[in-house]
Each structure stands twice: as structure tokens, then as C-alpha cells.
Amino acid sequence: MAQRITGGYGLQSQAQSIDFRWQAVDGDWHDFSDWHDGPTYLFMGFLSCSDICPLRIGQLMQLDTWLAEQEGAYDKSVRFLFITIDPDTDTPSIREQLIDQRSTRFVSARMQQADLDKLQSILREKITTQSGLLNHVGNLYLVSENGTLARIYTQWQLSTQKMLADLTPLLK
Secondary structure (H helix, E strand, C coil): CCEECCCCCCEEECCCECCCEEECCCCCEEEHHHCCCCCEEEEEECCCCCCHHHHHHHHHHHHHHHHHHCCCCCCCCCEEEEEECCCCCCCHHHHHHHHHCCCCCEEEEECCHHHHHHHHHHHCCCEEEECCEEEECCCEEEECCCCEEEEEECCCCCCHHHHHHHHHHHHC
8 A cells, every 4th residue: 555645634645446345233234335425434443442542532522523513514424433352352242332322423343354354454554463462553544435445643642633634625
């Protein structure tokens, strides 16, 4: 995946389309490409993580608060999709409680391991297990409504205002 620095805040990748199947907490399976209501912030992690995952969820909550204040200002919706990399621990009930109940924009997912491995490879999201502990990069991905990867956020500390500047053109 070629990345380049542009006028935006996040790294921009060359138009790479992303699609995969995922399972919601209610057990229903979905195709990522079925969402046509607006852009998606995509994040892979696990809920017992003590490092980047709580930070990313907090950043997404800040964006959610801003979006709630802008209700009706844009024609498109935004979705925050958390994909667990530890489905044995991140059960549907835990994911629903810690992710899905935050707002209607928050959705949590699990994937079949082969599909998760493929998505990790496409996004170059390195996830490893060392001595039984998960280790991951924790990048945040902004995907346009047509399924094209728009931005990659690699820093731990992110400016919500600068992320909003990347998001706003995708909402028009």
C-alpha cells in the first residue's frame, strides 16, 4: 500500500478499495461494502488493551460529540467500526456494552480469522502474539463511503480538529 503525505492530517493512501465480511453483536453478518451512508472510521483492537485502544476509543468519542453537535448539517452519516482482534475475550455482550452502546455511530465487529488476517495484510496492520499477549499497531483508518481508504492515522496522540478537517470533505 503506497502512502503519501498530502495537505491533510492523516497519511493518504493511493485509492485502495476495502471490503470484508463482519459479524455484529446480534449475530448478523454484514459486508463492509453494504454501508453507503457515509465514511467510516475503522479501528482494530481488543477491549482488554491498556495502551492504544482506550486512547482511540476516546478520540472517536470526541469526534462523535462534534458530530452530534452538527446534527443535520451534513447529508451523510459517519460510522465508527471497531473490529476485535481478540474475539474469544471480546464477546458480543462485552462489545455491545463497551462499544455499541456509546452511540448509534459506534458498531463493533468480529471477523473470521482468515478474513481478519487478510484485512490486516491489506492495511499492513501488524498484529502479533508474544508470550500469550496481543500486540498491535493501533492505526485508525478513515474509509470513504465508496470503500476507498482515504486516510491513515498512525500517531498515538491525534488532533480531533485536524481529523475533522480530513472528514468534512467526505460528508458533503
